[in-house]
Amino acid sequence: MQIGNLLLLLSCALSGLPDVGDHHGKSCTVLRQAEKFTSPSNRQYYMQYKREYIKEIRKAKIAANDDYINSASNPTKSMWQIINKNIGNIKRNIESSGLTSEDFNNYFLGIANRLVKDMEKGDIDPLDNLRNMDIPNHFTFSKVTFNE
Numbered sequence: 750m751q752i753g754n755l756l757l758l759l760s761c762a763l764s765g766l767p768d769v770g771d772h773h774g775k776s777c778t779v780l781r782q783a784e785k786f787t788s789p790s791n792r793q794y795y796m797q798y799k800r801e802y803i804k805e806i807r808k809a810k811i812a813a814n815d816d817y818i819n820s821a822s823n824p825t826k827s828m829w830q831i832i833n834k835n836i837g838n839i840k841r842n843i844e845s846s847g848l849t850s851e852d853f854n855n856y857f858l859g860i861a862n863r864l865v866k867d868m869e870k871g872d873i874d875p876l877d878n879l880r881n882m883d884i885p886n887h888f889t890f891s892k893v894t895f896n897e
Contacts, residue, residue, distance in 0.1 A: 814831050821827035 817831065818824050818827050
């Protein structure tokens with residue numbers, strides 16, 4: 750493909766804006782064919798027109814979104830629909846697991862008692878540690894610095 754034909758096809762693609770959907774211009778065969786060029790000047794033309802193509806797609810999407818919002822009976826709702834679609838925040842059906850909020854409450858209320866009950870009893874009484882400590886007869890406070 751000659752560079753003149755490439756520029757003509759790219760210009761046509763830019764003006765016609767084929768496939769302004771969610772494909773971000775990936776379906777434009779003209780751009781995919783142009784990626785095969787390896788000479789620096791052809792690559793420069795390709796990159797320039799690719800940037801313009803993407804810019805035009807963005808403008809078309811913004812215009813389409815503006816029209817959608819302005820013509821909607823509830824503009825705020827339609828705006829949030831567009832935002833959620835673009836960030837991938839689409840509600841999905843979640844299968845019911847059969848668990849209720851009461852089940853969760855019962856689990857978390859009883860987990861501490863079950864953990865204590867399941868713990869092995871130790872041979873050492875924790876109070877033995879205090880009995881075996883050498884505790885001084887007097888206690889005083891001393892001044893400390895920030896570095897200590």
